[in-house]
Amino acid sequence: MKKFVKASLVAAMLAAPVMADEQFGGIGVTIYQVPAGVFVAEVIPGGPASETKIKSGDVIVAVDGVSLKGKTIDFSKEQIRGQIDKPVELTYVSEGDTLSAVVRRTSMLVKDFNAEDVAAWYGDKDEFNAQELETFASGSETDKQLLAVLSRGSVVAGDAEKVSASNLNGVFVKKAEVVAPKVNSNKGVKSNGAVLKGFSRNSIAFTLKTAGTTVVKVSDPNGEVVATVRVDNAPAGFNSVAWNSENIPSGRYMVSIEQSFGISGKFAVLK
Template identity: 75%
Template sequence: MNKLAKFSLMAALAAAPVMADEDFGGIGVTIYQVPAGVYVAEVIPGGPAADTKIATGDVIVAVDGVSLKGRNIEFSKGQIRGQVNKPVELTYVSNGDTASVVVRRASMLVKDFDEESVSAWYGDKKEFNGAELETFASGTEANKKLLAVLSRGTVVAGDAKGVSAKHLNGVFVQKEDEFGPKAAPNKKAKSNGASLKSFNRNTIAFTLKTEGTTVVKVSGPNGEEVASVRVDNAPAGFNSVSWNGDNLPSGRYMVSIEQSFGVSGKFAVLK
């Protein structure tokens, strides 16, 4: 990062307002607007984005194909946040390289921490683990798991000493058993290197790096699976499968190409 950009980010961090209580569909990152898009300041441990390669220092430049360049922070947040359980495609720049990833939004809650909450979270413990995090949640957060505590947007270590309740927020996520069925590929899964080549109402064309039984799935805009086609012993290289999309409405769909050792997924428009 150049000196000017680094100075701008540090200034933004120093001037960051206290986070208000919010309940929303999100991916688990804290961001700051920069000219090219939004700078990822923190990836919340255990959140949806933590299952991807997105890291602190990356810049998200587009969401579902909508550019964030030159936008303001409210517009960018509005694009990243949205319907819970719905997949969202992020295009980002990491170390000069542009990549894209699909993340399924989760039900997240950011809530102020008071003195009593800080004491309950930290106490006199020398160490802190996920099991203890989960047992903290109660009341409004009873169906959510506490992932992290933030101080002005920065994650605070669980074993930190002398922590004040001033400007602290807890970040919660819906417990996994509260989610509906997963429609988007699991981002923890290894990519199989497959690539979608074309997508229309009659055929889906793709290339495989490695031969093997392949399942092509099509999911709708709300994450529901609308089609699944199995190809036994699909060869490496170009493949094409027939399917019937005549009765589906036009719009964006997720096409996932699954093999036993990995998954690739991409959004595509059905005209």
């Protein structure tokens, strides 16, 4: 690995193990360049890429059809980074299979942590455990959500007992707003007892406590309904409905199951 010039990448990349504060649109991975493309060293917990099947050890070979083979890390960085909220298609090789995934770039912030500030927070010592670092980092960006702490460009494991106070970065995203199903009523929302059982590209499965006409809605993180499926006279018990997800990017969605007398909702990940 020492033969490669490793560059940490958070949705695109940290150009060096330690860097100044930087904000950009990215997908949440750390990488370094190899001849075939970019090697995924780590997937940042909670980032857009973590909602796909991309994992450590995979190699991203193309971005939106643009090959990364034989390119530089700077070129790969430019392809992976981009406009916030814009979907991007990644072609990658995993265990010999060539696969693809669509992710939506999010606004990410990589922030340096000064060793003196960390020490001042917890007293005069050079090493900390992961929990102490997470506590310190979480309080440094009140309007953002902490995804991970990096030490020399690598994600600090949650069970790490000793971490140096120097060369630290925090990876943040904008705090997500909780999206609730929209209901045109001034009387409050009554649950209908429905339970989401499955959410895939081809079908949505759920159980109903009471039979009746049912409307299933899929809403994006902004609360906008991206798909609606109506089931007339749905029976009590298990139901499975087909839906069209062809133009819907991977990500986290609210799936609401509505009947005339009540509504149930649950967040689910579309891969």
